Amino acid sequence: MEKRFSERTITAQGRKLIGHAAFFIARAKVVFNGRVVSERIAPGAFKRTLQEQRDILALIDHDPTRLLGRTKSQTLRLREDTLGLAFEIDLPDTQAARDTLALAERGDLGGGSFGFVATRETWNADKTERTVHEAALYEISVIASHPAYATDVQARAAEQAEPLSPRQRRLRLIELGGAS
Numbered sequence: 001m002e003k004r005f006s007e008r009t010i011t012a013q014g015r016k017l018i019g020h021a022a023f024f025i026a027r028a029k030v031v032f033n034g035r036v037v038s039e040r041i042a043p044g045a046f047k048r049t050l051q052e053q054r055d056i057l058a059l060i061d062h063d064p065t066r067l068l069g070r071t072k073s074q075t076l077r078l079r080e081d082t083l084g085l086a087f088e089i090d091l092p093d094t095q096a097a098r099d100t101l102a103l104a105e106r107g108d109l110g111g112g113s114f115g116f117v118a119t120r121e122t123w124n125a126d127k128t129e130r131t132v133h134e135a136a137l138y139e140i141s142v143i144a145s146h147p148a149y150a151t152d153v154q155a156r157a158a159e160q161a162e163p164l165s166p167r168q169r170r171l172r173l174i175e176l177g178g179a180s
Contacts, residue, residue: 015091017068017104021112021140022046023084032130039130046085048119049137050078057139058089062115066096068142078140085114087140100142113141 024043029036049056058076060066069075069089077088091097103109120134 015101017089017091017100017142018087019112020084020086021078021114026084035127037128037130039132041084041135042131042133043082044080045132045135046078046080046137048134050080054137056137058087059139059141060096060100061143062113062139062141064139068092068097068100076140078137085137085140087112089142103144104142108144110143113143115139115141 022041022045024041024045027038027040030039031037032039053071055070055072056076056078057064057067058069060068068091071078075090075092079086091101100109115138116132116135117138118132118134119136120132122131122133123129
């Protein structure tokens with residue numbers, strides 16, 4: 001399994017971490033089979049993995065003993081957007097999550113990362129540039145080190161802690177432009 005890191009500012013605003021584990025098109029210098037190559041992730045690279053609804057983990061520094069969430073329990077939500085692989089993690093009440101949140105609030109975290117296996121890729125003629133067109137995603141991580149790709153992670157509070165009444169739901173839809 002390959003791992004790629006992405007760097008952006010990480011901030012905290014509540015009990016959720018949000019951001020991107022990967023950005024499309026961005027190039028990174030990575031070591032592949034003992035050589036430094038330029039690599040990019042193509043738009044749609046995670047589409048199949050997301051459609052398969054496999055259980056993907058959200059970890060701290062790729063450490064499976066430091067779990068933040070997972071897709072199976074819906075505490076990790078993943079989607080592709082125009083920028084890349086976006087995520088949202090509902091943080092558990094564990095010491096590891098509290099520490100991660102505190103580091104995010106201080107701006108001390110390095111960024112997002114992802115562990116994957118390339119299932120479809122292309123190379124340029126001299127094998128110095130690789131494009132990953134499809135990847136089997138296994139985990140994403142919030143990392144403290146310096147990442148290879150530039151990504152972002154933020155923390156924020158849950159938008160709605162209690163269920164909305166029918167009237168509140170209608171008002172919310174009007175505010176969002178979804179009803180009149």
